[in-house]
Amino acid sequence: MELNLSGIIGKSPVLTDLFKILAKVAPTDSTVLVTGESGTGKELFVRALHQNSQRASHPFVPVNCGAIPKELLESELFGHEKGAFTSAVRNRAGRFELAEGGTIFLDEIGEMDGSLQVKILRVLQEREFERVGGVKTYKADVRIVAATNRDLEDEVRAGRFREDLYYRLNVIPLHLPPLRERGNDIMLLIDHFLERFCRLKKRSKLKISPEVKSLFMRYPWPGNVRELENFMERLSILCDNDVIMPEDLPLKILENVGEPLPEPTAPEIVSAPAGFHWPTVDDMRDKALGLKEFLDEIEGRLLQEALNQADGVKNQAAEILGIKRTTLIEKLKKKKV
Numbered sequence: 001m002e003l004n005l006s007g008i009i010g011k012s013p014v015l016t017d018l019f020k021i022l023a024k025v026a027p028t029d030s031t032v033l034v035t036g037e038s039g040t041g042k043e044l045f046v047r048a049l050h051q052n053s054q055r056a057s058h059p060f061v062p063v064n065c066g067a068i069p070k071e072l073l074e075s076e077l078f079g080h081e082k083g084a085f086t087s088a089v090r091n092r093a094g095r096f097e098l099a100e101g102g103t104i105f106l107d108e109i110g111e112m113d114g115s116l117q118v119k120i121l122r123v124l125q126e127r128e129f130e131r132v133g134g135v136k137t138y139k140a141d142v143r144i145v146a147a148t149n150r151d152l153e154d155e156v157r158a159g160r161f162r163e164d165l166y167y168r169l170n171v172i173p174l175h176l177p178p179l180r181e182r183g184n185d186i187m188l189l190i191d192h193f194l195e196r197f198c199r200l201k202k203r204s205k206l207k208i209s210p211e212v213k214s215l216f217m218r219y220p221w222p223g224n225v226r227e228l229e230n231f232m233e234r235l236s237i238l239c240d241n242d243v244i245m246p247e248d249l250p251l252k253i254l255e256n257v258g259e260p261l262p263e264p265t266a267p268e269i270v271s272a273p274a275g276f277h278w279p280t281v282d283d284m285r286d287k288a289l290g291l292k293e294f295l296d297e298i299e300g301r302l303l304q305e306a307l308n309q310a311d312g313v314k315n316q317a318a319e320i321l322g323i324k325r326t327t328l329i330e331k332l333k334k335k336k337v
Contacts, residue, residue, distance in 0.1 A: 006048035008041065009192050010185035014177045018045075025172050026052035031124065033169045034147040036176030039226030042147040043107060045176060050103040055143055058102030061095050066108035074116055075132045084133025096129060096140050103143045109169070110150035110161060117162045124168045144169075179221040179228065186217060186228070193229050197236035206235060207243045215249065218257040240325045247324075300335045303328070 003023055008015075025032060026049050034042045043062060050060045068076050075084075079094030095104055106112075112120070123129050127140045146169045155161035179186060190208070198205045208216070221227055239248050246254065284294045302321065310316035318328040 004048065004051045006044060006051055008044055008048060009189055010182060011188065012182040012185045014181060015185065018174065018176070021172075021174060022049060022052065025049065025174075027054060029143050030171050031143070031169055032145045032172045032174060033152075034145065034174045034176065035152075036147075036149065037178050037224055038149045039224030040176040040178060041225050042149075042176055043105065045174070046103075046105050046145050046147060049145060050105075050143075053103065053143065055102045059099050060103050060105065061099035062105040062107060063095050064107045066111035070113040070116070073112070074119065077116075078119070078129050078131050079134075080132035081134040084131070088133065091131075094131065096123065096142060097138060099142045101141055103145060106144065106146040108148055109146040110148040110152060110155055114160075114162065117165050121162065121165045121168060124165075179224040186221070187213065189225060189228055190216060190232060193232035194236065197233045201236050203236070204242060206239055209243055209245050211246050212244050212249065215246065215253060215257055219253050220256065296335070299331070303331060303335065 003019060003026075005019070022045075032046075032049060034046060036042055046062075047060060050056060063077065065073060075088075075092070075094065077094050077096060079092050079097055080088050082088055082091050106120070109120075119129065123140050124144060128137050129140055130137055152161055152166050152170075156163045156166050179189075194206050194208075223230075235244060235248065241248075279294070279298065284291065287294065287297075289297065303317075306317040306320040307314075309320060314328055314332075315325055318325045321328065
């Protein structure tokens, strides 16, 4: 049976090994603990786990334990009865009830308060719970999958996470590799995201120069797939040309891979070709201009000439001058050409 990989993109050996584990684990009801750095796609992987399980026709309910205030998280998970606290004006089902028959995903479980960890442990052991302020016991027919970017063994040693809960969650451990360890998956993801964002922005798909491909493969992507996705969206908006060049990349990437942009240097003095005459100091004096004003006038004339040759088309004028279109526009604004 072919796996439904829920949009997971990659062919690297480390990801292929994870797919093999997924195929074995998905049909079971075993509790799974997914670990990995932020941005590695833990929720996407857990959704694939659910979609390939026998519970796929039932709800998949994610809960970000780090995003919900700890005083509200218990009610969010287990529900509450009317009058349980000041704002409890009616009975309310929690996420465990909403996930009945399906999968509940406890993301960032390492952020969970110790008192609530005890109640999660009871659900895992007894498969039952009570709403906040209630006495009725509800059965929890759900598969529990948890994820964290923390090292829970370190959290246990530090006394911030219950050891018994850790072992209950860690029946099947799955560690998602950071993007920097996935080799050519980087280019597969870049190609996928560029195609998607360029299509959304209604522009032709951007190409990537060989120099930029090398930089992308050497950059460590500390934010993993999430950082890569956001950066491809930025390029699809800000890149002026159809080919992404090193100068289109932020200094952060260039410096990280050891290739900062070169410092500007004074122009090399070369012999002028036949028929060409360099401007001289006497020319500047004849016009009664200072150096800055003299150079500004020369630049303005070149800008105007390039526009005339390009019939006013700024993209072509920028190509004639060997500068980016955005640079040309800024110069025209300053000089009011």
